[in-house]
Amino acid sequence: MQIIGEKINGTRKRVAQAIAERDAGFIKDLAVRQAEAGSAWLDVNAGTRPDLEPDDLVWLIETIQPEVDIPLCLDSANPLALRAAIGAVNKTPMINSISGEPGRLEKILPLAAEHGCQVIALALDEKKIPETSAKRLAIISQVMAATRAAGVPDERVYCDPLAMTLATNIHSAEVAFETMRGIKAAFPGVHLTIGLSNISFGLPARKYVNRTFLTLAIQAGLDSAILDPLDREMRAAILATELVLGRDKHCLNYVRASRAGVFDESK
Numbered sequence: 001m002q003i004i005g006e007k008i009n010g011t012r013k014r015v016a017q018a019i020a021e022r023d024a025g026f027i028k029d030l031a032v033r034q035a036e037a038g039s040a041w042l043d044v045n046a047g048t049r050p051d052l053e054p055d056d057l058v059w060l061i062e063t064i065q066p067e068v069d070i071p072l073c074l075d076s077a078n079p080l081a082l083r084a085a086i087g088a089v090n091k092t093p094m095i096n097s098i099s100g101e102p103g104r105l106e107k108i109l110p111l112a113a114e115h116g117c118q119v120i121a122l123a124l125d126e127k128k129i130p131e132t133s134a135k136r137l138a139i140i141s142q143v144m145a146a147t148r149a150a151g152v153p154d155e156r157v158y159c160d161p162l163a164m165t166l167a168t169n170i171h172s173a174e175v176a177f178e179t180m181r182g183i184k185a186a187f188p189g190v191h192l193t194i195g196l197s198n199i200s201f202g203l204p205a206r207k208y209v210n211r212t213f214l215t216l217a218i219q220a221g222l223d224s225a226i227l228d229p230l231d232r233e234m235r236a237a238i239l240a241t242e243l244v245l246g247r248d249k250h251c252l253n254y255v256r257a258s259r260a261g262v263f264d265e266s267k
């Protein structure tokens with residue numbers, strides 16, 4: 001399971017403040033702690049003001065990059081911000097994201113193809129997020145036709161079936177699982193990812209819902225996720241799920257994590 005650390009996100013109040021005030025210390029600390037907790041990528045989202053986004057994203061990248069050895073996941077729908085960001089990174093980034101929206105395919109997919117980036121493909125189009133897994137799968141099939149035509153290998157595509165909150169649709173987790181299974185059957189070479197915490201938006205005691213959703217999603221084929229790597233119980237759930245599903249040869253990761261104190265509540 002590859003973790004994309006979610007915490008450097010300008011839609012969070014404290015991060016938005018740090019970006020506005022150019023508080024490098026706050027951002028560096030979030031970067032270092034998420035990297036130390038085993039993230040494979042750090043998601044970087046500069047917030048929702050299009051005019052400021054290119055400069056803010058480049059500032060974030062230049063602030064984070066000297067502190068960590070892992071690549072970044074550029075979380076933006078703004079081609080100008082993404083272009084500026086790709087000029088500032090020193091490791092090939094993941095691009096988050098493209099979708100069935102023609103504008104994103106035309107402007108963002110070529111960037112990913114040209115720079116050899118991994119790319120997240122969302123199962124939505126310009127109309128909306130479809131309710132059914134069949135419609136989400138149809139969009140992913142369209143996007144896959146485009147990534148293949150652009151010369152992006154399937155292994156670089158991370159399909160996101162989309163987690164919508166259970167608070168407004170009690171079947172939204174099932175739809176996500178069905179979509180994942182459909183994607184893996186049609187495109188065995190792709191990866192799957194998901195923004196985990198959306199599933200519990202508006203509910204109490206969200207961590208239980210998030211962890212259970214993650215466990216079942218791993219069984220449905222999920223191999224990466226955008227989540228909070230500083231949530232120790234979440235990491236424990238990932239390790240235990242992979243062990244139980246036979247994906248941890250000789251129980252090595254589980255035993256190593258135990259020795260490293262991952263299960264140790266005093267740490």
Ligand code: THG
Pocket residue numbers: 006007009011012013014075096097120122160162163194195196197198226
């Ligand atoms: N798919 C893809 N990318 C995504 C999402 C997705 N990027 C953004 C988002 N969804 C995932 N990232 C986050 C980052 C932070 C938080 C949630 C999702 C977060 N939320 C707090 C909470 O949920 O309680 C509230 C905010 C706060 O702490 O201030 O931290 O689905 N491809």
